[in-house]
Amino acid sequence: MPKTPPTTTPDRAAAAAAANGPAADGDLPEMPKPRVREFAANSIGGGLALLLGLIGLLAGAGLVVLGAGAGSDGSTGTAVGLIILGVLLFLGSIFAMAGLNMVAPGEARVVQLFGRYTGTIRTDGLRWVNPLTTRQKVSTRVRNHETAVLKVNDAYGNPVELAAVVVWKVEDTAQAVFEVDDFLEFVSTQTEAAVRHIAIEYPYDAYDEEALSLRGNAEEITEKLAVELSARVQAAGVRIIESRFTHLAYAPEIASAMLQRQQAGAVVAARRQIVDGAVGMVEAALSRITEQGIVELDEERKAAMVSNLMVVLCGDRSPQPVLNTGGLYQ
Structure with missing residues (x-):
C-alpha cells in the first residue's frame, strides 16, 4: 500500500x-572539486549611476543644440566641435547606462568580463557594474x-x-x-x-x-x-x-500477492499476541486456584483445565460449554 x-x-x-x-x-x-567559488562582484548603487547617465544625456543633447545654433551664426568650427562633443557625450551616457541592473529579492546576477567570472550581485535593487560585462540571472x-x-x-x-x-x-x-x-x-x-x-x-x-x-x-x-x-x-x-x-x-503485477503476504503476517502476529495473553491468563488462574485452595487438581485435571481455557481464550467463535452433572471423575 x-x-x-x-x-x-x-x-x-x-x-x-x-x-x-x-x-x-x-x-x-x-564529485569533482569545484574550480570556481562565488564571491561578491564590484558594483555601486544604481541610483547615482542613473542620475549621472540622465545628466549626461541631457548635457549631450544640449551641446548638440548649442552647436546647431552656433552654426547658424557662422561659427562653423565651434559648431562642429560642440556637435561632436555632444554626440560623444550622449552615446557615452547610453553606453554607461547599459551597466545598470535591476536585481529582485531572491535573485542574483552572475557577472562575466570577456568570459572571466568577476563576481555575483546579490544585493537587491538597482546596481551598476562595468557595461562591458555580461550578466546572467540566477534564481536563489x-x-x-x-x-x-x-x-x-x-x-x-x-x-x-x-x-x-x-x-x-x-x-x-x-x-x-x-x-x-x-x-x-x-x-x-x-x-x-x-x-x-x-x-x-x-x-x-x-x-x-x-x-x-x-x-x-x-x-x-x-x-x-x-x-x-x-x-x-x-x-x-x-x-x-x-x-x-x-x-x-x-508494482501492480505483484501487489495482490504481497498484500496477501502482509495480511498473513498480520494474522500470525495477532495470533501470537492472543496466545501469549491466553497463556498468561491460564497461568494466573492456576496460581490463584492453588494459592486459595479452591479445589485440588491432579496433573490430568490441570491439563484438561488448561486445554479448555486455551480453547475458550484463543477460539474465533464463542465456545459451547458442556455441563458435567456427575462427579469430578465421571
Missing part, C-alpha cells in the same frame, strides 16, 4: 551521515522538484514504485552556472538517480526484523536519501533543504 515517510531535514541528514561513519561515506558518489529562491513514479526492483528483486519530492535552492551561483551545463536538469537527473539507488539497496519489506526496509524504516531511508542527494548535487552549488518519498508501493 502507498505510504508517505516523514520529512528529512539537513540537520537530521547530517546526523545520520555522522552516525553511519566512513563506511557509509564510501557508498556516496565522488527555494524550489521543489517531484520525480515521476519510478518502477525499480528492490533488494529482493521485487518490482516497486517510488516517487520523491526534493526542496532545494541554489547556494553558490558560480558553481551552478559554471560547473554544470544546466543545474535544473542536473538536480532532476541526480534526484532520480539517488531514488533508484536507494530503492535497489533495500527491500520493500525485510524478512529479517533487524534489517532495514523501505516500508518499515521510512525515517532512516529518507535520511540516507538526503545524504546521498546532498553529495550528488553539491558540485552544482545546490543545497538540499528537505526530501521525502511521496509514493511507495509494490
